[in-house]
Amino acid sequence: MIAPEQRDETDEAMDFSHADFRKVLGRFASGVTVVTTCDGEQRLGITVNAFTSVSLEPPLILVCIEKKSHLHQVMLRNGYFAVNVLTEEQHALSTCFAGHSEARRNFCDAPSHTAVTGAPVLDHSLGWLDCRIENVFPGGDHSIVVGRVQALGGGENRPLLYYRGKYPKLSKPSEG
């Protein structure tokens, strides 16, 4: 039993399990992105749904990246990254860039090109944003990485969705 004077605000808020926390977070329906950067010639990527727009002027976005992911240090050292918004057809890339398969060592065999910064831009992605790092803020076991958009693009297709640990499909075709 911790004496009240020894508790901090974190203790007060922790009357729930890790599993409960994940369960509630999973009720937020999102799209799916792959955040990419390079380690020399090696292309690196991880699946990320903690992505949001921040500012229109200047054009800023943010992603939250787990500190122990292999991409974290490289991305911060490089000072650049790309966010690739996945289409329904790129479902397998979401799984691959979140796993530890042999294919992941080869960038999940995904074709890519570069824009301004040199970060890999996935071919056929629904949308992409090539960014230089503007700020990095602490966020527990993640870093909150704010990027200033240097170039962008995208195609017309259906988005990959993520909800309660699954990839549901849009019931009606969506427009570009």
Ligand SMILES: Cc1cc2nc3c(=O)[nH]c(=O)nc-3n(C[C@H](O)[C@H](O)[C@H](O)COP(=O)(O)O)c2cc1C
């Ligand atoms: C749909 C989905 C969304 C994810 N979102 C994030 C995220 O926002 N930030 C993050 O750091 N990891 C996220 N992950 C987990 C990483 O993709 C996964 O842990 C990855 O393997 C980390 O890279 P590592 O193998 O180098 O540790 C997500 C995974 C999935 C399947």
